[in-house]
Amino acid sequence: MQIEHRYTDTDACARYLADELGADLRVAAPLGLGKPHGLLNALYRNTAADPLRSMRLYTALSLTRPQPAPGLEWRFLGPFLERHFGADQVDPQYALDQARGALPSNVEVHEFYLQSGALLHSACAQRSYISQNYTHVARDLVVQDINLLVQLVARREGPDGAHYSLSCNPDLTLDFLRQVQLAGKQRPLCVAVVHPDLPYLSGHAEVAEDYFDVELCPETTPPLFALPRQPIDLAEYALGLHASALVRDGGCLQIGIGALSDALVKALLLRQQDNTVWRRALVALDRRGATHALAGWLGGLTAFQAGLYGASEMVMDGFMHLQRAGILKRRSWDNLALERASAAGRLAADVPGGHYLRGAFFLGSRELYAWLDATEAADPDAIDMGPVSNVNHLYGDHQVLATLQRRGARFFNTCMMATLLGAAVSDTLDDGEVVSGVGGQYNFVAMAHELPEGRSVLLLRATRQVRGGIESNIRWNYGQTTIPRHLRDIYVTEYGVADLRGKSDSECVEAMLSISDARFLDALCAEAKAHGKLAADFVIPDAWRRHAPRYLHEALAPFQQKGLLPQFPFGSDFTEIEQRLLPALNWLKACSSHWRGRWRLLRAICRPGAMAADEAEAQARMGLAHPTKLADRLQRRLLQAALRRKQM
Structure with missing residues (x-):
């Protein structure tokens, strides 16, 4: 059976869903990569603009790009984030608003797993958090009377018509819809949001076209959210x-x-x-x-x-x-x-x-x-x-x-x-x-x-x-x-x-x-x-x-010196000069967090020492090669102190 409702316009799809389901949206969305941010943002905007409507979202791991603080952190992370994630990357707006305590009163967001540290001090997120084993989530969702499920999918045409792959997130969708059926409850409206770059995986992740009620295939889509590769010490x-x-x-x-x-x-x-x-x-x-x-x-x-x-x-x-x-x-x-x-x-x-x-x-x-x-x-x-x-x-x-x-x-x-x-x-x-x-x-x-x-x-x-x-x-x-x-x-x-x-x-x-x-x-x-x-x-x-x-260093230093234990063993998303900047900026952040560190930092600023290798390139990368404002000159001095710290 073919899907009757197909959209390429995200806002039009959101309006249809709101009209079809009424004033109270109870939405389930996958954790992590499988969340269709564009559609969720459209549903969120529509709800926030109309106090007679409400929206409850049940999900986990709402991925947002880091939000750098003004100053050196922004100078470093701003260009990197745009390069790594793409200028057209879309964050879930509800997550940004929740982090700063600005969710409207007619929107609730319940997550069973938070992006580590991102919502640590958000009172709203802390109150709405649901403590659950991963395997209990589908069971517990059934009693929430979910009326809408939205998911990012991959799509493939075959001899017998279109097929979808749940790809990155078959985890809870398959279990939840099976639990709904076993409980004799009404199946929620299911929306497949097609992403052209999502890997099509078959096996248990593959479902027939009639598994979904609505297809949204946006004319433009942001790149898939990709995690930066981390250093290892x-x-x-x-x-x-x-x-x-x-x-x-x-x-x-x-x-x-x-x-x-x-x-x-x-x-x-x-x-x-x-x-x-x-x-x-x-x-x-x-x-x-x-x-x-x-x-x-x-x-x-x-x-x-x-x-x-x-x-x-x-x-x-x-x-x-x-x-x-x-x-x-x-x-x-x-x-x-x-x-x-x-x-x-x-x-x-x-x-x-x-x-x-x-x-x-x-x-x-x-x-x-x-x-x-x-x-x-x-x-x-x-x-x-x-x-x-x-x-x-x-x-x-x-x-x-x-x-x-x-x-x-x-x-x-x-x-x-x-x-x-x-x-x-x-x-x-x-x-x-x-x-x-x-x-x-x-x-x-x-x-x-x-x-x-x-x-x-x-x-x-x-x-x-x-x-x-x-x-x-x-x-x-x-x-x-x-x-x-x-x-x-x-x-x-x-x-x-x-x-x-x-x-x-x-x-x-x-x-x-x-x-x-x-x-x-x-x-x-x-x-x-x-x-x-x-x-x-x-x-x-x-x-x-x-x-x-120091004993760990003594034991492993010979292997590190031979290049067997590199800082980025699987490659890095940072350039060479950014890799040089990372430890310097981390040192600055650590020093700034307590009075002893600030005293050490003050001494380093007063006695910066000899110029470090690649210092000019590092300053250029941070946009501080030729500072004119007093604040920029101070940032440059801080950066100099951090880059030269090992020589003092």
Whole structure:
């Protein structure tokens, strides 16, 4: 059946939807990339302009470009953002208004996962946040009486007519509409917003034309939102090296996004491509041999032969790099007999239909989007995007098959903090302020405990920079936790691996102390003893006193000097001069956040030292080559101080 209502004009489509559905819009939109910003903005404008109308939006991860502050930050980020995202990129206006507390009273925005840090201090966003496991969202949406679902899609003409691919976001759409049907509720009006650059992925993501009621194919569309690639520092590399030894050949891999995940991927590539160097780096870090001992029975120290199977809620750039390196290659079949034969080594390599990567949504760089498109064209079976109920959940008709597919599973995810007793803090600060959301983290941990060979591995930096100093990310206790202590499993910091599964409280405390920063060991140890969780005669081993940044630098500096641990291992979206500016501007920002730093900055301005290399080019990039105003001259002096700081 063909769609009756087709539009190329976004405003006309929005007016039709408003007329068709009445004064009360209850809208569901995918998380992340799959949100059609243009249509949502049109619906938002129409509602905001008419106090007799209302709009409630249920979504997550509303992606907006960074909003740089005036001054040096704007001078640096302004040109970069326009170049990277495109001058015609469209932000969701409701998210910008929500961040500054300017949502109209007839609009509500409820998200179950926030763009990390973007809405941290927005009272409106904090009040409207819904704390949910990823796999519970579709179920809970059913009771909200959603009357409109909007989604970015890819479109393809076939012999039997048009087909759509849910592409980047089959995650909740498939589950939600199935739950609506099971509940006997009226199906919402479904709008397919076609984006010409969105990769067309078949499999579970492909739906027939009659899946949607309305098609919007705008005459012009902004480029897909692409994440800038992040730098990796030595501490993150250390963490990635430890974590990479926990991965078992022939196993299953879940990884998230961010610098820690990128460091893990780079370490896995090094393990595969230069195993001797990888082992040397691991030995340099693992003087006590603790990580090596765990690798002997949990992971491995050799290159991958059978390869890995990816089953991850999010498909990100790391999987692309692993596939290109021949690591992501173990295929699985959605047929129990074939999967059993494959696990037993009795299935011929040329049996069609197997996939090596299953995900629920994707988000990453433009290179990732091009790779997905090319992979679909060359090998349509390779990647299967499907509902989150399959990817993040074991129970149901697929349980036996999913358990077999995910043999040797390692669920890597990041957290902000952890307690000595093994609870994880990932989404909320001590005062209840939400940073991001639970997302799928509980799902990963629960699956790891249910799968025969599954392990949950939570990655975190041992410390964090705060105003005026350093704090430990390993605490005695914390008011808000995402993963409770009774689901504790494995934690990894730059100082090693703590295996907590099945351990007593005192054993957990000792294991977490063994991966803590040395500057906080005495205080943490004393608190554990005060609460009776550590023996009074326990003595901190001398080896743990070496858990400090300078020892990490000593261990990894030789590998860094040989170019094996580059700042941008997967390429950079910044130019060379911008890469030179980044650490200087970060130093300025850190100094400006506390009085000691401001005093240091004042001294640096008064005694700037000798001119730094590429300083003139850096000043030109920042538009400060020939400042005329007093404010601009001050900014130039600040920049000089930051660029020359290592020479003072």
